[in-house]
Amino acid sequence: MTAPQQASAIWEASAAAGASSPAALTLTDTLAHGGVDPVRVGLALAVCLALGVAAIFFLRRRLLAQGGAGLGAARTSAKRLAVVETTRLNARATLYLVDYDGRTVLLVADAGGVKPLDAQSKTLLEPAA
Numbered sequence: 001m002t003a004p005q006q007a008s009a010i011w012e013a014s015a016a017a018g019a020s021s022p023a024a025l026t027l028t029d030t031l032a033h034g035g036v037d038p039v040r041v042g043l044a045l046a047v048c049l050a051l052g053v054a055a056i057f058f059l060r061r062r063l064l065a066q067g068g069a070g071l072g073a074a075r076t077s078a079k080r081l082a083v084v085e086t087t088r089l090n091a092r093a094t095l096y097l098v099d100y101d102g103r104t105v106l107l108v109a110d111a112g113g114v115k116p117l118d119a120q121s122k123t124l125l126e127p128a129a
Helices: 004-016 027-033 037-066
Strands: 081-088 094-100 103-110 113-120
Touching: none
Parallel strands: none
Antiparallel strands: 081 094, 094 103, 103 113
8 A cells, every 4th residue: 555545544534533634633643554653763763872872982982092182182102291380479470380392481371461481491501621
C-alpha cells in the first residue's frame, strides 16, 4: 500500500469512527499508520547520541595524549616562562620578575598597562683574556 493509499485509508477509518475532519486524527493514529515508528526514532536518537559521546571521549583522549590543552597546542619539553617573584607596590601597581628563554625581565603592571622596566640575560660574559 502506498503512502497516498494509506492516507485515504486513515481518512476513511476516521470518517467511519465519527471524525469530521483530518485534524481530528490523533497523534498515535498518525504515527502508527503514517509509517513513522516511535521505537525506530528512539533507537536512532540513542545511536546518534552514543556516537557523539564516543567521539568526544576519543578526541579528548587523543588531545591529552598529544600533550596539548586544545587544538593546535604546541608540545614543549620544558617550560620557557616562569614568574619568579611578584611584589605589590600599591593598590594599582604590581612588579613581576619573569624568566623567559634564559632572560630575566622586570615588568610593572598598572592602570596604564604592562611595561618592561629592566631585562637581563642569564648568560655571563666571560672576560677577555
